Amino acid sequence: MARKRLLTGLQPSGALHIGNYFGALKPFVDTYGEYESTLMVADYHALTTLKDPLQLQRNILDIVKDYIAVGVNPERATIFQQSHVQAHTELTWIFNCLVSRSFLELGHAYKDKEARGLDANVGLFDYPVLMAADILLYDTDVVPVGTDQKQHIEYAREIAGKFNTAYGETFMPPKEQILKEVGAVPGTDGKKMSKSYGNTIPLFGTHDEIAKAVMGIVTDSKGESPEFVYAIHSFFKSRDELRKIYLDNKGKYKTLKEILINDIEAVVAPMREKRASITDADVKNILKDGGERARDIAETKMRDVRQKIGVTL
Numbered sequence: 001m002a003r004k005r006l007l008t009g010l011q012p013s014g015a016l017h018i019g020n021y022f023g024a025l026k027p028f029v030d031t032y033g034e035y036e037s038t039l040m041v042a043d044y045h046a047l048t049t050l051k052d053p054l055q056l057q058r059n060i061l062d063i064v065k066d067y068i069a070v071g072v073n074p075e076r077a078t079i080f081q082q083s084h085v086q087a088h089t090e091l092t093w094i095f096n097c098l099v100s101r102s103f104l105e106l107g108h109a110y111k112d113k114e115a116r117g118l119d120a121n122v123g124l125f126d127y128p129v130l131m132a133a134d135i136l137l138y139d140t141d142v143v144p145v146g147t148d149q150k151q152h153i154e155y156a157r158e159i160a161g162k163f164n165t166a167y168g169e170t171f172m173p174p175k176e177q178i179l180k181e182v183g184a185v186p187g188t189d190g191k192k193m194s195k196s197y198g199n200t201i202p203l204f205g206t207h208d209e210i211a212k213a214v215m216g217i218v219t220d221s222k223g224e225s226p227e228f229v230y231a232i233h234s235f236f237k238s239r240d241e242l243r244k245i246y247l248d249n250k251g252k253y254k255t256l257k258e259i260l261i262n263d264i265e266a267v268v269a270p271m272r273e274k275r276a277s278i279t280d281a282d283v284k285n286i287l288k289d290g291g292e293r294a295r296d297i298a299e300t301k302m303r304d305v306r307q308k309i310g311v312t313l
Contacts, residue, residue: 004141006035006177009042009082009134012059013050016066017200018264019185019193022235027179028144029071035142037077038294039067040134041287044082044089048123064283066204069275080290082134087298091133092126094309098162099129108151132156136171137298144177167308185235188217190228201232204272207265214261215254224250229257236263 008028016025041060050056064079072079082088104110107128113120128151135143135156143153153176160171184192187199194200201213219226225246233242233256249255306312 003036005138006142007038007135007138007140008144009040010063011042011046012063013046014059016203017193018203021203022185025070032077038138039077039079041081048121048127061280061283065275065278068278069271074286078290078293079286080294081287084291085294085298087137087302088133091137092130095129095132095159128152128155132159135174136160137301139172140174142177143174144179146179150176170304170308186228186231188213190218204275210264211261214257219253226253226256229260233260
């Protein structure tokens with residue numbers, strides 16, 4: 001039997017942190033080999049927020065290096081750049097002609113930004129339709145997402161149904177694969193680790209950068225065990241291992257942070273070394289090869305779509 005198709009999108013939004021690793025990268029690396037897997041660098045999606053072309057170019061190269069460094073084999077997954085397959089935007093327009101404004105106004109990301117009084121551009125408003133095109137172009141069976149992204153897959157299923165009703169069976173409704181909850185990785189201030197909070201520990205930072213971030217973790221001087229240090233540490237060692245470490249070092253905050261630094265380094269250092277060996281030229285070749293494979297699949301689907309909607313003479 002043919003393996004099921006899995007697709008995930010990687011938005012090139014900047015340097016990753018250990019929260020990204022445990023929340024998204026590691027779960028993907030642990031499962032992608034079970035499927036015919038596709039990783040799409042979602043550069044057009046990034047345009048809804050990122051307006052610096054040089055930074056976007058750098059981020060595209062970096063996100064591919066990141067995924068390869070953490071264990072994705074480009075020979076076992078198709079890695080491509082969204083903008084290199086023009087069928088994504090073509091199919092988005094076709095889908096736009098099937099959905100209503102009220103349908104898109106239900107989008108969580110758009111509603112949230114509008115509720116906060118922020119400028120919600122049309123790209124953000126139409127984001128779910130482009131994402132539906134991303135998924136449906138490849139007859140995707142499974143899309144790994146967090147619970148907060150489930151709505152995007154529901155949109156894709158709805159849009160597939162609308163097209164199939166109007167023009168005949170064409171698109172297969174995808175299913176979401178809810179990523180196993182690992183719990184939110186806390187940042188150095190105890191809040192969820194996020195670039196927007198400035199509380200991150202860089203995934204591919206140098207030893208000194210990681211040490212500086214860990215030493216900056218907020219601690220409660222009234223307690224014998226630093227809560228936030230332990231919470232981060234629990235992603236690197238089991239509770240049984242940590243119990244002895246934290247009992248043997250009660251009140252020794254500096255020592256506990258140094259142990260955490262060493263445990264982070266044990267995980268990060270090999271990935272950092274591998275990442276440093278990947279050149280920009282390597283990434284461009286990977287994206288070129290992946291783009292060719294993705295275009296072949298997408299164009300086959302689009303020939304059928306164009307025929308059914310009536311634009312092929």
